[in-house]
Amino acid sequence: MSDYTDLTGTERSFGDAEAEQAVRQNDRQYVFHSWSAQGAIDPLPVAKGEGVRFWDYAGTEYLDFSSQLVNLNLGHQHPGLVQAIQEQAGRLATIQPAVANDVRGELAKRIVEHSFTGARSVFFTNGGADANEYAVRMARQHTGRQKVLARYRSYHGSTATAITMTGEPRRWANGVIDANVVHFEGPYAYRSAFHAESPEQETERALAHLERTIQFEGPETIAAIVLETVTGTNGVLVPPPGYLPGVRELCDRHGILLICDEVMVGFGRIGEWFAYQAFDVRPDLVTFAKGVNSGYVPIGGVVISEDIHRTFEQRPFPGGLTYSGHPLACATGVATFDIFEREGILERVRDLGSRVVEPRLAEMAAKHPSIGEYRGRGLFWALDLVKDRETREPLIPFNASGEAAAPFTAVVNACKAAGLWPFAAGNRLQIAPPLIISEADLVTGLDIIDAALDVADGYT
Ligand code: PLP
Numbered sequence: 015m016s017d018y019t020d021l022t023g024t025e026r027s028f029g030d031a032e033a034e035q036a037v038r039q040n041d042r043q044y045v046f047h048s049w050s051a052q053g054a055i056d057p058l059p060v061a062k063g064e065g066v067r068f069w070d071y072a073g074t075e076y077l078d079f080s081s082q083l084v085n086l087n088l089g090h091q092h093p094g095l096v097q098a099i100q101e102q103a104g105r106l107a108t109i110q111p112a113v114a115n116d117v118r119g120e121l122a123k124r125i126v127e128h129s130f131t132g133a134r135s136v137f138f139t140n141g142g143a144d145a146n147e148y149a150v151r152m153a154r155q156h157t158g159r160q161k162v163l164a165r166y167r168s169y170h171g172s173t174a175t176a177i178t179m180t181g182e183p184r185r186w187a188n189g190v191i192d193a194n195v196v197h198f199e200g201p202y203a204y205r206s207a208f209h210a211e212s213p214e215q216e217t218e219r220a221l222a223h224l225e226r227t228i229q230f231e232g233p234e235t236i237a238a239i240v241l242e243t244v245t246g247t248n249g250v251l252v253p254p255p256g257y258l259p260g261v262r263e264l265c266d267r268h269g270i271l272l273i274c275d276e277v278m279v280g281f282g283r284i285g286e287w288f289a290y291q292a293f294d295v296r297p298d299l300v301t302f303a304k305g306v307n308s309g310y311v312p313i314g315g316v317v318i319s320e321d322i323h324r325t326f327e328q329r330p331f332p333g334g335l336t337y338s339g340h341p342l343a344c345a346t347g348v349a350t351f352d353i354f355e356r357e358g359i360l361e362r363v364r365d366l367g368s369r370v371v372e373p374r375l376a377e378m379a380a381k382h383p384s385i386g387e388y389r390g391r392g393l394f395w396a397l398d399l400v401k402d403r404e405t406r407e408p409l410i411p412f413n414a415s416g417e418a419a420a421p422f423t424a425v426v427n428a429c430k431a432a433g434l435w436p437f438a439a440g441n442r443l444q445i446a447p448p449l450i451i452s453e454a455d456l457v458t459g460l461d462i463i464d465a466a467l468d469v470a471d472g473y474t
Pocket residue numbers: 083141142143144146169170171172242246247275276277278303304314
């Protein structure tokens with residue numbers, strides 16, 4: 015029996031050094047990688063994936079607790095998604111956006127039906143960053159204002175306005191591409207910028223800070239506030255009670271639009287179709303990508319309110335993309351809705367999060383001094399690792415790399431050596447497995463993290 019099939023269709027077995035070398039060779043010779051010094055990386059050659067696992071060429075198995083950049087919500091090779099691509103490719107592989115297409119319309123309809131009251135239509139993009147670009151462009155066109163407010167500790171993508179809105183070091187070397195972006199601090203009670211002593215106080219002070227920012231910038235110049243509903247890569251920061259309704263109230267008071275970036279948390283990650291649905295807030299524009307089809311074919315988009323849609327009823331919207339609403343991507347999006355309903359994904363995520371993950375993390379926090387705080391919801395959690403629980407000094411300094419990051423790297427390596435691929439960011443081990451994960455696999459992964467934290471404890 016073969017272990018995997020190579021790109022020529024040949025059946026291969028794990029441990030075939032020649033096959034592995036060929037993959038490595040082409041990658042190192044010809045592929046230019048994201049966010050990396052090309053000479054300093056040695057990417058893992060992956061032979062195949064199945065469900066919540068993937069394998070390298072040696073046959074080493076990894077339980078995926080990262081969902082491949084928090085993307086692969088339905089896991090590798092989901093039969094329903096593979097079939098949707100095959101069937102759609104047989105019917106109509108591609109068609110330009112200016113025509114009406116059955117599967118594109120069906121996906122837009124399903125998304126609108128599962129969105130906020132007053133949602134009207136969907137503009138499809140190629141991914142998350144351009145969804146944010148287009149949401150901002152719509153907000154500017156609709157309001158006639160230019161500024162956008164975005165938060166520190168955020169990632170919104172790597173294109174022009176999206177990278178400028180990003181509030182963390184990935185922006186630095188790219189400079190300011192969009193001069194009309196202003197940053198502010200969001201709530202993060204564990205490391206409060208506002209010296210708050212309770213979540214309620216954090217909400218109150220974070221909102222007062224936002225209001226001051228609006229006043230200093232001039233409310234009539236601000237088109238939109240853009241925020242990740244639950245901050246993703248920068249720490250799984252769940253908004254404290256009242257914060258998002260408070261932001262909405264400020265938006266309403268000043269004629270500012272609210273854009274929720276749901277690229278990472280939309281489509282089930284915290285157990286809701288969209289994360290804003292858990293926080294009693296109505297956005298004007300919502301951006302999505304990743305989970306809409308588990309990344310099987312690139313797609314993202316913007317959900318648009320009736321009010322904003324109406325602005326472009328008679329006036330042309332100045333923007334578009336060749337691949338907008340690509341049929342192969344839309345077919346997998348429609349299949350995603352069917353699979354979520356058939357497999358009860360949202361209910362599973364809520365159940366596993368509250369019944370399995372949360373109590374287990376509480377148990378770990380009681381025994382590992384390196385856990386400063388654990389936080390999250392559904393199947394999206396972060397362990398904020400510290401050197402000192404009293405002072406809350408992070409396990410490694412902010413933006414550390416190389417030697418300075420060694421304690422955290424050691425924890426990540428301990429996870430990998432035990433067969434778990436974690437989602438590691440800054441000083442945080444983040445937990446984001448595919449949403450189809452079984453309870454047994456979830457517990458296995460948590461056991462591995464528990465054991466790896468002994469390594470972190472050694473640095474406290
Ligand atoms: N917004 C958020 C919250 C994200 O997490 C990401 C990517 O991780 C993006 C936007 C950018 O998406 P993409 O990489 O598809 O452009």
